[in-house]
Amino acid sequence: MHVARPYTAVSPGLEGDVLVALSRTTRPLTGRRVAELVTHGSPDGIRKALDRLVDQGIVRRDPAGRALMHTLNREHLAAPAVEALATIRSDLLGRLRATLSAWSPPAVHASLFGSAARGDGDADSDIDIFLVRPSPTDEADARWHEQRERLAADVRTWTGNHAAVVESSEQQLSEMARSNAPILAALRRDGIALGGTPLELLSGVQQ
Amino acid sequence: MTPRQPIRTQRCGREEARSRLRDARAHLQVAERATPTSPPEEIKAAISSAVLAGIAAADAACCQALGERARGQDHLEAASLVEQVAPEGPTAAKAFERLLSLKDEAQYGFTDLGGQRLLASLRQARALTAFAESVLER
Numbered sequence: 001m002h003v004a005r006p007y008t009a010v011s012p013g014l015e016g017d018v019l020v021a022l023s024r025t026t027r028p029l030t031g032r033r034v035a036e037l038v039t040h041g042s043p044d045g046i047r048k049a050l051d052r053l054v055d056q057g058i059v060r061r062d063p064a065g066r067a068l069m070h071t072l073n074r075e076h077l078a079a080p081a082v083e084a085l086a087t088i089r090s091d092l093l094g095r096l097r098a099t100l101s102a103w104s105p106p107a108v109h110a111s112l113f114g115s116a117a118r119g120d121g122d123a124d125s126d127i128d129i130f131l132v133r134p135s136p137t138d139e140a141d142a143r144w145h146e147q148r149e150r151l152a153a154d155v156r157t158w159t160g161n162h163a164a165v166v167e168s169s170e171q172q173l174s175e176m177a178r179s180n181a182p183i184l185a186a187l188r189r190d191g192i193a194l195g196g197t198p199l200e201l202l203s204g205v206q207q
Numbered sequence: 208m209t210p211r212q213p214i215r216t217q218r219c220g221r222e223e224a225r226s227r228l229r230d231a232r233a234h235l236q237v238a239e240r241a242t243p244t245s246p247p248e249e250i251k252a253a254i255s256s257a258v259l260a261g262i263a264a265a266d267a268a269c270c271q272a273l274g275e276r277a278r279g280q281d282h283l284e285a286a287s288l289v290e291q292v293a294p295e296g297p298t299a300a301k302a303f304e305r306l307l308s309l310k311d312e313a314q315y316g317f318t319d320l321g322g323q324r325l326l327a328s329l330r331q332a333r334a335l336t337a338f339a340e341s342v343l344e345r
Contacts, residue, residue: 023293024271024272024273024292024293024345025272025291025292025293025296026291026293026296027273027291033274036218036274037273037274039220083294086345087345089344089345090341090344090345093344118221118225120221189225189229190225192344200236
């Protein structure tokens, strides 16, 4: 799955990009504005995609002065499918949170980080997950190991991407904070909380 | 809520959205240090931080969904932009307006604002930060 454009798994053309951009706002947009929001594809390609979507009735095109304004037709039968495409990324986060909330022993902290968190990767990007293991659970603890392996397998099944799981003990986390480990800076900058105590509230990590 | 004149905006995107969301979380964290029993001046400072959290969260959501944020002095313009973010924009815009109604009193006023207003501002700032998070997670 393309981590920045997950909807391309089922809608690989520019139509998917255009529909998702329009789904994020109720504001009527010019074709040029749509092209700016999509950020890739040529303006001509976006215009042709808009033409095709207007033909299908899923996008409305209305004149406003000399401009043509576009909105997602939220009453179209296919509109729920557009909403589903637009929420693939948040659905992944929801599944990760639900899975982690059922863990025993639970993770002290869990975050998504890296390109999947930033939303700027591609289809080959790993899904990077950071876990803090509770004391005194050992890395080799059978239950911990099994749920971690299952999580990685689930991510592969859900997305087709490799899950790169980085984990530390609470003590190792404190050491990482003392040494200003780069991964902590990345987590603070781009991390998306998935469960447990927020990183900034964990003892040893507080700034 | 629709402003009478065109809204002054600044172009921004995903990177700026993430940066403003970090700002929102940091301001909210500062605001949450106060309680209704804190000294009046600390309550005002906390409400001011909650307002800043809300403004940053609104920027984050607008940058991500609309590709621009409001840059005028009239923060109600920003609320009208927030309203256009789908699907929860209208609800978030109402929370934003309520929060902004405390801005001048918190930042420049002579009177104390009280614990109830602190709690209300924290509730609205948390709702707006959660709204921005949900927009960025889409």
